[in-house]
Amino acid sequence: MRIGIDLGGTKIEALALDAEGRELARRRIAAPQGNYDATVAAIRDLLAALESETGEQGTVGIGMPGAISPATGLVKNANSTWLIGHPFGRDLEAALARPVRLANDADCFALSxxxxxxxxxxxxxxxxxxGTGVGGGIVVNGALLSGPNAIAGEWGHNPLPWMHPDEYPGADCYCGRKGCIETWLSGPAFARLYKEEEGEAQTPEEIVAAAQAGKRPARLALRRYADRLARALAHAINILDPEVIVLGGGMSNIEALYDEVPARWSAYVFSDTVETRLRRNKHGDASGVRGAAWLWPEGSSA
Structure with a gap:
């Protein structure tokens, strides 16, 4: 049995899969906010409940914000900042009494x-x-690409490419820089920019609904978002040249993006044709937790 755990900023989800990838059990709890020790304990208790339900013990893979530094073994780059600087992998292995495999949550999404x-x-x-943040993961021939710095796919903390004059210098990012892609393309960023531009506080869902209803300010906001996403993805295509780009997170539910973004990215991709396919995720919110379970390949044992 494989167990995947998706550690989010607001929830922790656990999923047990059999050898064929069929779901055996699933549980979700609220994530402790700002408390490292409580986070470790919550994962321990969630795993115990899942194994009690199935009557089996499984391998454990965990998708997490940020990454484990190869140099120190401590968490880095996490927007759940209370994890930063802690030996999360070692503490989990001690709490769960078994080996644990960890990967960035976007890596787990990509793998799934x-x-x-x-x-x-x-x-x-x-x-x-x-979603709440912006990240990425890279899978080549079925294998997750990590890299010596454990940052492969950290696309959200590059600057928005081909910025327009009125976009400089960009908003402050929690990473300490300005104008990161995350500050333009996350769900909260979309809402923040709409309020700055239109003077009205709306959720991303409300803005999209207004655009679909033909409201001009919302339509323009969605058009700006699609153009920024096209520029950011074109930059990734120029480096990776992937066959498929799969979108996840709350903003991936905007249906218009799947036509508008490919129509726009050709202007920025260094090629006469762009064969890369842009697709909406198949597994929805379950992708991250499923990918965490798949961090243990078939035949592996804890």
Missing amino acids: EAADGAGANAASVFGVIL
Whole structure:
């Protein structure tokens, strides 16, 4: 049995899969906010409840914000900032009494969608999260690409490319820089920019609904978002040249993006044609937790 755990900023979800990838059990709890020790304890208790329900013990893979530094073994780059600087992997292995495999949550999303989702059978997949934060994961020939710095796919903390004069210098990012892609393309950024531009506080869902109803300010906001996403993805295409880009996170539910973004990105991609396919995720909110479970390949044992 494989167990995947998706550690989010607001929830922790656990999923047990059998050898064929069929779901055996699933549980979700609220994530402790700002408390590292409580986070470790919550994962321990969630795992115990899942194994009690199934009557089996499984391997454990965990999708997390940020990454484990190869140099120190401590968490870095997490927007759940209370994890930063802690030996999360070691503490989890002690609490769970078994080996644990960890990967960035966007990596887990990409692995799930490449395995049997919207990127299945593609030689190269770039999985993109457009949610509370913005991140990415890269899968090549079925294998997750990590890299010596454990930052492969950290697309959200590059600057927005081909910025327009009125976009400089960009908003402050929690990473300490300005104008990161995350500050333009996350769900909260979309709402913040709309309020700055239109003087009206709206959720991303409300803005999209207004655009679909033909409201001009919302339509323009959505058009600006699509153009920024096209520029940011074109930059990734110029570097990775993936067969498929799969979108996840709340902003991936905007149906118009799947036509508008490919129509716009050709202006920025360094090629006469762009064969890369942009697809919506197949597994929805379950992709991250499924990908975490798949961090243990078939035949592996804890």
